[in-house]
Structures are given as C-alpha cells and as structure tokens.
Amino acid sequence: xxxxxxxxxxxxxxxxxxxxxxxxxxxxxxxxxxxxxxxxxxxxxxxxxxxxxxxxxxxxxxxxxxxxxxxxxxxxxxxxxxxxxxxxxxxxxxxxxxxxxxxxxxxxxxxxxxxxxxxxxxxxxxxxxxxxxxxxxxxxxxxxxxxxxxxxxxxxxxxxxxxxxxxxxxxxxxxxxxxxxxxxxxxxxxxxxxxxxxxxxxxxxxxxxxxxxxxxxxxxxxxxxxxxxxxxxxxxxxxxxxxxxxxxxxxxxxxxxxxxxxxxxxxxxxxxxxxxxxxxxxxxxxxxxxxxxxxxxxxxxxxxxxxxxxxxxxxxxxxxxxxxxxxxxxxxxxxxxxxxxxxxxxxxxxxxxxxxxxxxxxxxxxxxxxxxxxxxxxxxxxxxxxxxxxxxxxxxxxxxxxxxxxxxxxxxxxxxxxxxxxxxxxxxxxxxxxxxxxxx
Amino acid sequence: xxxxxxxxxxxxxxxxxxxxxxxxxxxxxxxxxxxxxxxxxxxxxxxxxxxxxxxxxxxxxxxxxxxxxxxxxxxxxxxxxxxxxxxxxxxxxxxxxxxxxxxxxxxxxxxxxxxxxxxxxxxxxxxxxxxxxxxxxxxxxxxxxxxxxxxxxxxxxxxxxxxxxxxxxxxxxxxxxxxxxxxxxxxxxxxxxxxxxxxxxxxxxxxxxxxxxxxxxxxxxxxxxxxxxxxxxxxxxxxxxxxxxxxxxxxxxxxxxxxxxxxxxxxxxxxxxxxxxxxxxxxxxxxxxxxxxxxxxxxxxxxxxxxxxxxxxxxxxxxxxxxxxxxxxxxxxxxxxxxxxxxxxxxxxxxxxxxxxxxxxxxxxxxxxxxxxxxxxxxxxxxxxxxxxxxxxxxxxxxxxxxxxxx
Numbered sequence: 001x002x003x004x005x006x007x008x009x010x011x012x013x014x015x016x017x018x019x020x021x022x023x024x025x026x027x028x029x030x031x032x033x034x035x036x037x038x039x040x041x042x043x044x045x046x047x048x049x050x051x052x053x054x055x056x057x058x059x060x061x062x063x064x065x066x067x068x069x070x071x072x073x074x075x076x077x078x079x080x081x082x083x084x085x086x087x088x089x090x091x092x093x094x095x096x097x098x099x100x101x102x103x104x105x106x107x108x109x110x111x112x113x114x115x116x117x118x119x120x121x122x123x124x125x126x127x128x129x130x131x132x133x134x135x136x137x138x139x140x141x142x143x144x145x146x147x148x149x150x151x152x153x154x155x156x157x158x159x160x161x162x163x164x165x166x167x168x169x170x171x172x173x174x175x176x177x178x179x180x181x182x183x184x185x186x187x188x189x190x191x192x193x194x195x196x197x198x199x200x201x202x203x204x205x206x207x208x209x210x211x212x213x214x215x216x217x218x219x220x221x222x223x224x225x226x227x228x229x230x231x232x233x234x235x236x237x238x239x240x241x242x243x244x245x246x247x248x249x250x251x252x253x254x255x256x257x258x259x260x261x262x263x264x265x266x267x268x269x270x271x272x273x274x275x276x277x278x279x280x281x282x283x284x285x286x287x288x289x290x291x292x293x294x295x296x297x298x299x300x301x302x303x304x305x306x307x308x309x310x311x312x313x314x315x316x317x318x319x320x321x322x323x324x325x326x327x328x329x330x331x332x333x334x335x336x337x338x339x340x341x342x343x344x345x346x347x348x349x350x351x352x353x354x355x356x357x358x359x360x361x362x363x364x365x366x367x368x369x370x371x372x373x374x375x376x377x378x379x380x381x382x383x384x385x386x387x388x389x390x391x392x393x394x395x396x397x398x399x400x401x402x403x404x405x406x407x408x409x410x411x412x413x414x415x416x417x418x419x420x421x422x423x424x425x426x427x428x429x430x431x432x433x434x435x436x437x438x439x440x
Numbered sequence: 441x442x443x444x445x446x447x448x449x450x451x452x453x454x455x456x457x458x459x460x461x462x463x464x465x466x467x468x469x470x471x472x473x474x475x476x477x478x479x480x481x482x483x484x485x486x487x488x489x490x491x492x493x494x495x496x497x498x499x500x501x502x503x504x505x506x507x508x509x510x511x512x513x514x515x516x517x518x519x520x521x522x523x524x525x526x527x528x529x530x531x532x533x534x535x536x537x538x539x540x541x542x543x544x545x546x547x548x549x550x551x552x553x554x555x556x557x558x559x560x561x562x563x564x565x566x567x568x569x570x571x572x573x574x575x576x577x578x579x580x581x582x583x584x585x586x587x588x589x590x591x592x593x594x595x596x597x598x599x600x601x602x603x604x605x606x607x608x609x610x611x612x613x614x615x616x617x618x619x620x621x622x623x624x625x626x627x628x629x630x631x632x633x634x635x636x637x638x639x640x641x642x643x644x645x646x647x648x649x650x651x652x653x654x655x656x657x658x659x660x661x662x663x664x665x666x667x668x669x670x671x672x673x674x675x676x677x678x679x680x681x682x683x684x685x686x687x688x689x690x691x692x693x694x695x696x697x698x699x700x701x702x703x704x705x706x707x708x709x710x711x712x713x714x715x716x717x718x719x720x721x722x723x724x725x726x727x728x729x730x731x732x733x734x735x736x737x738x739x740x741x742x743x744x745x746x747x748x749x750x751x752x753x754x755x756x757x758x759x760x761x762x763x764x765x766x767x768x769x770x771x772x773x774x775x776x777x778x779x780x781x782x783x784x785x786x787x788x789x790x791x792x793x794x795x796x797x798x799x800x801x802x803x804x805x806x807x808x809x810x811x812x813x814x815x816x817x818x819x820x821x822x823x824x825x826x827x828x829x830x831x832x833x834x835x836x837x838x839x840x841x842x843x844x845x846x847x
Contacts, residue, residue: 024447044446045785087713093771098777115781142710146717149738152666158559258664259553292500293479293491303488306547309555329555361496368498372515374447375787390632 009312017023022184026384026394031222033230038394040046048119048214049127050112051205051385052229055207057178059181059320060238062198067182068190071143072110073101073108078139080128085139099129105176105317107389108202113378121225127228130203135192144187151181159329160265161255162350164428166265166325169253170426175241176321192303205229207237207383211384213377222415229325244289244321252427252439262335262431263327266342270315270322275388279366279403280411281419283326286362287354287412288345289313289326289368290320294361296345301328307338324419336435350420352361353413368400395397441625442617444496450521450618453505453513453791455799457613458606459505460586462644462731469586470507470602473542473549473594477603478512479503480541485527486540487532497523507580507798508644508728513678515793518619521626522605529632537599545590548724553585561662562669568658569838570746573673573732575651581730608639613798615791646729650675651834655832667717669840670748671736676829678727680801685766687725689825690733690815690824694723695772696737696764697755697826708755715743733829745839756830761802763823778812 027039058069077092077099079085097114099122110130114122147258153161164179182190191413208229246269258364271281289297289312301311311328328336352364374380387396429436452565460471494501503523512525557563567583567787574581585591589698600703614633654675676690698705698721709716716737723733737748797807809819 019584042446044444047782047785058693063732086702086707089700093700093702096774113782115778142717145740149667149717149741156664156666167656259554259559261559292495293488296496299488302544302548305543305546306544307551309548309552329559330551331554361492364498365495368517371447371449371498371517372500375449375515376785380446380786 009148014221018135021025024380024397026397027178028220028288029218029222031226031230033226035205035208035210035225035229036141037212037221037225038388039216039218040213040380041209041215041217041379043214043215045252045377046116048112048114048116048122048212048216048421049381050210050212051109051381051390052208052210053107053109053385054202054204054237055107056202056238057108058178059101059173059175060202061178061182061198064186065194066178066186066191067147067180068186068194068198068201068260069108070181071140071187071190072195072202073103074143074147075139075195076101076129076137076199077109077135078143079134079136080125080135082136083128084136085363088128091121092125095121095125098205099126099127101129102428103180105180110379111202111381113304119216119220119404123224123228128228130229133196134201135195137192139440140190140195141173146188147181147187148184150239150249151179156257158257158259158261158430161257162265162327162428164429165253165255166267166426169428170247170323171244171321172265174244174321176244176318185433191344192243200233201238203232204235204237204248206234208232209385209388211381211388213381213384215248239271241320243362248423250423250425250427250439252437254433254436255328255428256432257430258328260331260437262429262433263329264335264339264433265428266326266339267426267428268419268421270317270323271323271419273317279407280415281357283362283407284349284354284412284415284419285313285324286366287358288349290362294365296349297326297328297342300341301338302346305337305341307334307341311338311342324399325343331351332432333430333434335431336431339429339436343422346420346422349416351410353416356409359412363404363407365416366384366404370397370400441614441620441622442794443619443621444617445619446787448619449515450518450616450620451513451603451791451793452524452613453511453615453617454532455509455511455613455615455795456606457507457508457611457644458510458602458639458797459506460582460584461646462606463579465577466590467581468590468622469549469596470594471510472544472585473591474572474599475503475505475510475512475600476545477537477542478531478535480545481532481536481571483536484530484534490531493527494524496781498539500537501809505584507584507597509796511795511799515787516606521616521620521624522715525628525632530637531635531647532612532617532633533610535603536598537603537748539596542594542596542599542665549585549591550588551592552640553588557583557585561660561665564653565658565660565838565840568660569673569836573576573650573654573675573836574730575647578647578651580646594653597684605639606641608641609633609636610638610642613795615794617791635760645730646681649732650730650834653771654825655835657837659841661841661843663843665840668739668744668745669736669838670739670769670836671734671838672752673732673734673836673838673845674829674831675692675834676723676733677725678731678800680727681729683828685790686821686825686828688813689817690829691776691814692769692772693727693822693825694721695732695754695776696768696822697721697759699772699775704759705737705739705752705755709737709748709751713751714740716740726800726802728800742745744829745841751838756826756832759826760830761806764819766819767821769817769822773815777811790826808828
C-alpha cells in the first residue's frame, strides 16, 4: 500500500501541468471477442471512466417479485468470488476504484471509475462483480432492510410521493406503473437464488452497450473489456414492455400530506427519441420550461407572481413510452393558482406558438449546452453511452447543430399542438392543496 | 486560474467574502435574499435578463449562499468569457433594488424555504440543533435562508446596505477554470473588475466559543418522519478557529470512523451489531469560525435510540482507549487523496474547492498543500484529535422520531 500511496502523491503533482489539448473524438472499437465499444481517449487526467448497460430493467421484474432487479443491481458490488462484501469493498477502496450498478425501468446500468495506474485491478473487480456475485444472505437482508427504510422515507417526502403517484396513475396496468424499488410484500419474498436468476437473465454479453473515456488506448481498452465482459453468457434479454396507450381524458389526483407546500406534477404524453420532429419538441420544451431561468414558466410562475421557487418542464423517454412533465411546488393556498398559470401558458403556446427571438435563443442554448455537460470523464462516458442507447451515430455530435438549426417556427407550433393537449393532461398534487378538485 | 482543455468551455466563479453568518438576528436571510436580487436589473442589463443573456449564448449560470460566502457562477463557450465577465463586473455595483422586484421575490424565497426546510422534518431539526450548538442568535446558529419572520420584513434598505457594504472587488475572489489562459483572464479581469472602486470592509468576526450550556439534547417528534435518525454533533475547530492543529487529523478521523461502508462505525453498527441500517461521520474544516464533527445513525427496525447511542459510544471508547492502526490511517489517507485526484477530473470541483478555501481565510497555498498535510497525519494525531473533540461538554444529541415516545 505504501507504494500506491506514493503513486497518488505523484499523480497529484502531475495534474498541475498543462492538460493536453483535444476536442472530443469518438473511436469505435470491436474487441477480439466481438464486443463493440465507443472510446474517447483523453490523457489529461490519469483516470478511466466506463459507462455501460444491459437491456432489461425493473419493468422486467417477474410477476409478484417487484424490486428484484433493483436489489440485484445493488448487491452486485456486495461481495464476489471468494470475497465477502467488506473484503470486496476494501479492495475497491485500496485501488481507489469505484464500481456501481443501478436499475432503471428499461436497463441495468453500471459504471467503473479507476486511476489508470490501477486499471487491471479495477477491471478485475468489475469482472468479479458481474460473473461471480455472491448474494450472501446477510447482505440480501441488509440491503432489503435499507430498501424498505428508503421506501418508508419516500412515502413521506412530497416530491417522491408525487413522482410515484404520477407513474402509478399514468401507467396503471402497464409494467412502468410498479415502484422500481419494489413493493414491501414482494421484497420480503426475494431470496439469494431468485436474485442470482435475475442477474443471469439480464447480464448478457449481447445485451451490453459500453463506452469508455480517459487515459487508455484502443488496444488496451479492447483487452480490458474482453477480460471484464467476455465471460458473460450470450442469451435472450428480457422482452420490452408493451407500447403504452396514453390516457384520453384529463385526470387530477390529490394525495394528502401534512406539509405547508404542495408539490405538483403535470404530465402529458411526450415524443419518442427517434421521432423525426424530436428537435422541434426540444425547442418547444426549452421555451416552455427548460433548464435555466429563461423559460416562460419561470417568468410567469416565479418572476412575475412569486408562486414558486422551482418550476420547470422536461421530456422523458422510455423504451415503450414518452412523457412531457411539468413540476413545481407552491404553498398549499397558492398551488391552485400556480396550476392555473401553467395551464394558461400551455394554451398560449399551443395557440400562438413561439416568437422568432425565442426560436433563435433556444437554438443557441441547445447547441451550446451540450458542451457544458462534458466536464468530467464520467459525464463524457455517460453521454457516449446514452448516444448508443438512443441509436445515434458517433458523428451525431457534429451533426446535432444542423438538426437544431433546421427547426422552424411552424415545426414548433405543430409540436405544441401535438403535445400540449388539455384532454391528455394528468395532474398530481401532494400536500394540503386548497382549491384543487380531484378528477377521477 | 485553473486551465483545462477537455472541452471548449470556461467556468467563471466570483465568491464574495460574506455569508449569512455576517448577518444579525432580526435580519436573517439578507445575504441569501441579496443573492436572488443579483439576478434583477442594472442600468446596462435589464431586470431578469442576466440569465436569459447567458442562456441565449449557450451558457448556464446560478448562485449559492453559505454561512461564510456568496458565490456566482457561469459556464459558457470559451470565447464568451468576456461577456460573462463584463456582466458579472456590472452587477458587482450596478444592481438596482426596488420594491417592485422584492415583493414577488420575497414569495419565491418563502417557497424555497418551504421546499428546503418547512416541508422537511430533518431540516427543521438541523436548524434547532445548530441553535443549541452555537448558541441562539449566534452567527452559525441562524439558518442561511433566514427565519420566515425576518424574510417577510427585509426591506430595500436592508438589502442595499448589505450590498454596498460587502460587494466590491477587494472583498471578492475570482476563479476561472477551463479552456483559456492566465494571460487572457488577467487582461479581461483588469479591464472589467479593475476600474471598480474598493470599499473599506470590516474584519469578519466569529465567536470563539459555542453555546455556554452544553451538552444538550434536541428531539423532534414529527408525524411526517418515517425512519428515525440519531445523531450527535460536537463543536470542532476549523482551519481558522479553535485548535486548528487538529483540522487535518479530524478529516482522517471522520473518514476512518464513519466515511464509508468499511469504516469502524459501519462495521460495528451495521455489519456486526445490526443496530443500524446505516451510519456515518462527517467533518468540514473550511469555516471562518468553529465547525462541527458529526456522527449519525439510522437505527435498524426494532432497535431503540438508546441501543444506537450505546453502540456508538462503545465504538468511540474503543478508539479513544485503543488508538488507531497505522494501516487504517493510511487507508483513510489514500481514500482522501484519491478523492482529490478525481475532483480534478471535473471542471466544477476545482473552482468549488478554491472558492471555499479562499472565502474562509485560506490561501491557494493551503489548497495546494492539502495532500501533503493529509498524508502527514499520524495515528497518534488522529487519537489526540478524537480526544479533543469528543467531549461531553461540547455536544448536542439530536433525535428525529416518528412520534413522541416511539422506539
């Protein structure tokens, strides 16, 4: 360990030297075992970041076993091979390596972050986590108890209750309705054996998407990927959930909680990532309630009326559904007015579209904003990974500007008419709202 | 100036050496309220346009207020550095604060407080705990966002006075990170910040002692609490105040005692004793005044607060009596140093680290010497730091429970 310690100090000294120049250049590699990966080689910091995922997420939990995929993903790093949880974690810490897995509705995702000097150890631990996870009964019990505590806490947090209620309402009868962390009665049924089966069903070499960034060459990355992922079996990934059928009438759900501020979520059917008019939707959302402090909702709800601290809208895409979700939080006595103002803005955008100035501003922001997120190896790796999941090509980063520039006023107006439909609006309010009437 | 050519972007951070701890009781929240008003208009940039201009230039911006500092930051394409520097310099002295603008903004801030504090039982408890630890109405005892009654009363005059007293180039730190050069930054800074007049600023004062009546216990029984939490906070020296020689050993102590799932506390309470669902220790030394060393535990179902307290005290005693092993200290040092390497991989963390240090009385040399100082900490120093800080007459015990008397 002494030697490693000295290497760390040397590493810190190196970092004060000027970093190497270089724009983002994506290389596509295919390993000797046939695994495809994207790489951005960057020697400016002695770090390697890996972002990857497997097809199949919490929506593929077996019937009556909700929470299995999420718990399985958590437990992959809780002991592997001959090492129990504490020993496995200690090895990661000693190598300054960090391995993590998480589950979303459609995928199980993983990440590795390691100093390039310790890459062999980092990739070896990653291999062990995926190929030989232990699922020791005492760790299953520990993580299960923590998950149940987290569910209990979420059930009291207005923003979590709102998010959960929104998904349960919109997707009633569809796999996306279930809590990704599981139901308490299902969690009680999960055994090490069931979790092993879940891992075997999802961790398949042919369901893998992988991206790497950092201080590693193409040949070395190919070697490391083969050693970490090469032993995974080939098989059939879980089937995608059926396509969602969006609601056709407005609904308002109120969940009572003893808090001074109500959280409100307003959701509409959105637009799939591969829709040809995606960029018109991106522009429309930016003008309506997109990031930063420039949107119409920010201006009308917060700046002019002081009705909320936070108000925004965002596009969410899943494999079998897409949403446009507006969120805000306002004092119980004023939340009805906040909702009224938001609805009025939806109508205004639908009827009048956006202005030439708004279109120009949105384009410059959306073109420039992507670069802002490229601020660490991990964030670049996760961008590369999501581009692959979305079916984009490596030259997308150079083509994206032209796609945004091509959006016309009329495209945005059409998109507003397509998405901002009162009859498809689902509203969830959590708190003690005054003047909000539930619509079943 | 922190160069990085990874992406063609730059981040500018201006940190003023003023925070909520420079307020007085009755006018709490003024530093944070002023931070909000900084996004309103000047003669050159009309109201609400600041962020809009940055956004339409493809950038992002925001701001924050802490006990000791107030920071404003923008990230944007490298060639637009001049734009954000010109605008930041303009609002250093040019903000026009009017009743028309503070009326809705006051409601926004009250909503922010509801979201962050009033809706959150643990945040309400933390507010009460700070009042007990530092002494009621003392600088670190009052919430950064302010008390609702104060927020409702703050006037144009309160905000303008605070602004004129503290916002000046000689009371600010400028940090630029990203794809630019020291020469370019110096030239622009001289052009835009250079002509702004200095102001005479008073030395900032922080009490050298905490509350006079410790130890204390604070319990919040709240129907909105689903999972109980036990915690204990000790008054602790920072880099700047108290027995500052312990500041580095305390970081190593926090790491090895409760900084990860391999820490002493986690092993004893979560893995072996099954008393807790999770357990942690934390310590933040970058403070102008005293700070705190915190230990916390989420009790396991069926285990009482008393069980948890007993187990924590037993672990503390084991360390105080038996000391720490050299390899434990080395592991903790490795983890802290690795964290420093990874943070240099991110454009955002460099400015944050320097901004915090420079606005709490530290220097660039302090930041640069941090790895050496951490790696110089010995096992005996870790034990001595624990002995110094873990004193009964310096602590507040805090319990968050679902309802009176349960568990």
